[in-house]
Amino acid sequence: MLGLHFLLVFLVVLHLPPLVRLQEEDKPSLEVIVHSTPCSATCGLGMKNQTLCLLKDAEAAIDKEEGQKDGGEVSEDCRVRSVTCVESSECGLTTSTVTTGQRVEMDCLGEVMKARGRFSWRVSWRFARGVITSDESLFSRVSAPLLDRVVLDPVCEENAGTYRCRVMDSAFREVKRIYWGVRVLPADFLNLDYESSLAHWDTHQNQTLLDLLDQITPLYQTVLISFGIACLAAGTILSCLYCLLLKKHSTRPLKKR
Secondary structure, eight states, X not given: OHHHHXXXXXXXXXXHHHHHHHHHHHSOOOEEEEEEOOOSOSXXXXXXXXXXXXXXXXXXXXXXXXXXXXXOOEEEEEEEEEEEEESOSEEEEEEEEXXXXXXXXXXXXXXXXXXHOGGGSEEEXXXXXXXXXXXXXXXXXXXXXXXXXXXXXXXXXGGOEEEEEEEEOTTOOEEEEEEEEEEEEOTTTOOOOHHHHHHHHHHHHHHHHHHHHHHHHHHHHHHHHHHHHHHHHHHHHHHHHHHHHHHHHHSSOOOOO
């Protein structure tokens, strides 16, 4: 009997930890968001990080009446998760001017595609050829093999127009709509390199000024020489007239009293 008693005690002790763990697992766990970063995008899909911590007494927090500010004490058992966010689905129209032969890339998902994958969303592209507009009646479907972006490499004049990207989630809710207006100019029509154009303009202006000075200098010299000769001639004439007047005055007879 004594041996049987010890055997029963041993079996109870052996099965006690699972029972305790089972009771602990039955306790409800409740997480609260203690910190959240701003959405990475002001429009369309973005990402933000949230810090979630467990409440120490979840049962008491659940039993509290609604409207009470005190939700329980937060433990130090926390984790960080990344979630998608949408501040506004409308991103408006963005325009750009390029020349033929350049590479143009329009990315509709960006960092969200890397975090959630391209197949988490329904992305559609449409194109209005030759115009910059947001009028939906002017758009037609355009193929986008990369799904999340359209790449024009090299771009040609036939690619000019407006591209529209629309993104919907798994519940078919629109989460982003954006338009890209692309103007395409011939390669030799305009130099879009501002620094190079500015340097070229300064060089041209300096050369023009030097050419103007080269043209003005001989004329200026001629005017100075002519002015000097005229002044010399006028001085000679005035001197002669003055001498004649003095001579005439000195030869005039004196009147008798």
